[in-house]
Amino acid sequence: xxxxxxxxxxxxxxxxxxxxxxxxxxxxxxxxxxxxxxxxxxxxxxxxxxxxxxxxxxxxxxxxxxxxxxxxxxxxxxxxxxxxxxxxxxxxxxxxxxxxxxxxxxxxxxxxxxxxxxxxxxxxxxxxxxxxxxxxxxxxxxxxxxxxxxxxxxxxxxxxxxxxxxxxxxxxxxxxxxxxxxxxxxxxxxxxxxxxxxxxxxxxxxxxxxxxxxxxxxxxxxxxxxxxxxxxxxxxxxxxxxxxxxxxxxxxxxxxxxxxxxxxxxxxxxxxxxxxxxxxxxxxxxxxxxxxxxxxxxxxxxxxxxxxxxxxxxxxxxxxxxxxxxxxxxxxxxxxxxxxxxxxxxxxxxxxxxxxxxxxxxxxxxxxxxxxxxxxxxxxxxxxxxxxxxxxxxxxxxxxxxxxxxxxxxxxxxxxxxxxxxxxxxxxxxxxxxxxxxxxxxxxxxxxxxxxxxxxxxxxxxxxxxxxxxxxxxxxxxxxxxxxxxxxxxxxxxxxxxxxxxxxxxxxxxxxxxxxxxxxxxxxxxxxxxxxxxxxxxxxxxxxxxxxxxxxxxxxxxxxxxxxxxxxxxxxxxxxxxxxxxxxxxxxxxxxxxxxxxxxxxxxxxxxxxxxxxxxxxxxxxxxxxxxxxxxxxxxxxxxxxxxxxxxxxxxx
Numbered sequence: 001x002x003x004x005x006x007x008x009x010x011x012x013x014x015x016x017x018x019x020x021x022x023x024x025x026x027x028x029x030x031x032x033x034x035x036x037x038x039x040x041x042x043x044x045x046x047x048x049x050x051x052x053x054x055x056x057x058x059x060x061x062x063x064x065x066x067x068x069x070x071x072x073x074x075x076x077x078x079x080x081x082x083x084x085x086x087x088x089x090x091x092x093x094x095x096x097x098x099x100x101x102x103x104x105x106x107x108x109x110x111x112x113x114x115x116x117x118x119x120x121x122x123x124x125x126x127x128x129x130x131x132x133x134x135x136x137x138x139x140x141x142x143x144x145x146x147x148x149x150x151x152x153x154x155x156x157x158x159x160x161x162x163x164x165x166x167x168x169x170x171x172x173x174x175x176x177x178x179x180x181x182x183x184x185x186x187x188x189x190x191x192x193x194x195x196x197x198x199x200x201x202x203x204x205x206x207x208x209x210x211x212x213x214x215x216x217x218x219x220x221x222x223x224x225x226x227x228x229x230x231x232x233x234x235x236x237x238x239x240x241x242x243x244x245x246x247x248x249x250x251x252x253x254x255x256x257x258x259x260x261x262x263x264x265x266x267x268x269x270x271x272x273x274x275x276x277x278x279x280x281x282x283x284x285x286x287x288x289x290x291x292x293x294x295x296x297x298x299x300x301x302x303x304x305x306x307x308x309x310x311x312x313x314x315x316x317x318x319x320x321x322x323x324x325x326x327x328x329x330x331x332x333x334x335x336x337x338x339x340x341x342x343x344x345x346x347x348x349x350x351x352x353x354x355x356x357x358x359x360x361x362x363x364x365x366x367x368x369x370x371x372x373x374x375x376x377x378x379x380x381x382x383x384x385x386x387x388x389x390x391x392x393x394x395x396x397x398x399x400x401x402x403x404x405x406x407x408x409x410x411x412x413x414x415x416x417x418x419x420x421x422x423x424x425x426x427x428x429x430x431x432x433x434x435x436x437x438x439x440x441x442x443x444x445x446x447x448x449x450x451x452x453x454x455x456x457x458x459x460x461x462x463x464x465x466x467x468x469x470x471x472x473x474x475x476x477x478x479x480x481x482x483x484x485x486x487x488x489x490x491x492x493x494x495x496x497x498x499x500x501x502x503x504x505x506x507x508x509x510x511x512x513x514x515x516x517x518x519x520x521x522x523x524x525x526x527x528x529x530x531x532x533x534x535x536x537x538x539x540x541x542x543x544x545x546x547x548x549x550x551x552x553x554x555x556x557x558x559x560x561x562x563x564x565x566x567x568x569x570x571x572x573x574x575x576x577x578x579x580x581x582x583x584x585x586x587x588x589x590x591x592x593x594x595x596x597x598x599x600x601x602x603x604x605x606x607x608x609x610x611x612x613x614x615x616x617x618x619x620x621x622x623x624x625x626x627x628x629x630x631x632x633x634x635x636x637x638x639x640x641x642x643x644x645x646x647x648x649x650x651x652x653x
Contacts, residue, residue, distance in 0.1 A: 006103070029100075077090035116153075144173055227453050235273070238437055241313065294331060340431060344431075387412075417459075418434045461473045571636065572624045607649065
């Protein structure tokens with residue numbers, strides 16, 4: 001279990017399981033790893049050890065493992081289609097089963113190297129599809145396991161791997177991590193996206209917004225807590241996406257305007273604020289960019305040709321996914337009232353003929369209202385205060401859906417409230433439409449951004465009133481609106497936001513901006529030193545004395561080297577000869593044609609403690625003789641202790 005190679009295989013197969021974007025397959029691969037490793041350990045104990053380090057290859061069964069690869073690829077391709085997961089990673093699934101099958105038998109160093117390459121390949125594939133901060137766990141495991149596994153191969157003396165003088169320490173893993181960070185910061189970023197057209201019918205989780213079009217006989221859309229986007233801005237209002245104008249008696253239809261409006265700047269004196277939004281899943285939005293208020297300006301880099309439609313919503317020709325799906329827009333918080341488009345009043349007033357019961361009920365309810373605004377607000381408040389919000393409400397009578405909702409069910413989801421209010425307003429001669437979008441409700445106290453989740457999809461009503469323009473009305477009971485999450489959840493959401501903002505979205509423009517900022521700060525450094533001379537002097541003194549003290553402490557702590565290289569060669573040759581003499585007495589003689597490491601590999605029949613002594617003395621001998629390194633006193637003391645233990649075990653034997 002502690003062998004780094006087996007742990008690296010586990011990391012690889014678990015990463016391969018993450019290609020399905022769930023936790024069932026990674027857990028299944030983990031259980032299979034435990035099963036195969038346990039069975040393989042029993043078989044390896046019972047099997048005789050090979051006489052040579054490459055003799056394990058004689059037990060290899062290439063035809064059987066090739067069959068495992070083919071069956072694994074086929075299973076990964078076919079089974080991926082059953083739950084609707086991706087089948088593009090079927091080759092990786094086949095390699096995962098090869099890795100598991102190889103746990104059942106001893107492996108030669110060369111086969112282990114191939115296994116390492118397969119595991120690294122699987123980890124690399126996972127890093128291209130795991131965009132949240134689970135990547136940090138994969139990175140930490142890879143930074144630890146890959147060097148440790150390669151070092152283990154050094155001990156097996158694979159010729160293509162350079163030997164090391166000492167086991168890996170914390171400093172080695174820190175250097176590997178820092179190298180990965182520097183590659184991330186310095187390596188030029190390419191354009192990661194592609195301008196494919198987002199599927200209008202199906203998109204991200206649960207389909208697109210068009211899959212939740214208002215229907216009085218349906219329940220609402222997905223209620224997932226997963227975040228779709230984040231928005232930053234003051235006084236954020238309803239995020240508008242679609243307008244529903246035409247009602248056929250049972251279902252509303254999304255209006256598809258044939259033309260669009262020109263961008264117009266806000267008049268002087270109006271209050272204009274900037275919003276910044278970042279989308280994780282553009283496919284779910286189809287061609288719409290959610291915005292609030294009267295939009296007077298917009299820019300972004302993951303869409304083509306944004307424009308305003310006749311309902312004041314932002315549409316694009318198409319969206320694509322890239323490393324940084326952000327857009328900024330300006331919205332006018334104090335807009336002028338919009339005029340009703342000429343000839344459009346008939347569409348905003350069309351409705352099925354109400355029954356006498358509905359007509360009488362509506363007349364009594366609005367009898368005390370003095371104007372249209374009062375009527376609209378009274379209807380909004382009545383539905384909100386006297387009805388019940390409920391997901392998955394029972395089916396309504398399609399022939400008399402409104403009457404059934406008002407007098408029988410008296411409960412439903414936001415779509416039913418928006419539909420009922422729009423129809424009642426039209427019956428009172430007030431132009432209205434149903435709006436589908438998102439209700440920003442929870443502002444993360446750590447990041448300050450609004451987290452827009454899939455469950456925040458919402459429907460409300462807009463009424464056109466003389467002197468006011470389009471006014472938003474929300475008849476959904478307030479108790480049903482999303483509530484805040486726990487502090488722990490908010491912390492993870494802030495961490496997730498920081499991860500996407502500074503790691504996933506670290507594309508070429510962001511990288512260039514960072515280095516431009518660094519260059520500017522370096523250029524400003526001399527002026528800062530002049531302005532803050534005492535603080536600069538104190539900081540420099542602390543750094544000089546701190547670094548100098550650390551170097552002095554390290555130099556005293558490190559054992560000094562023993563003489564020159566020539567002297568070290570004589571000393572190590574003496575220890576190596578003494579070791580060969582003790583081993584020859586035990587019937588293990590070195591042949592003239594063997595290299596030191598080939599002979600060390602032949603000592604596998606010795607007890608583990610004796611094998612460790614042989615490896616240690618051989619490592620020092622080769623490091624000094626062939627690597628031209630000096631010998632440290634610590635190394636010499638270890639060889640002394642090793643020879644003493646080897647002599648004691650030989651005497652005991």
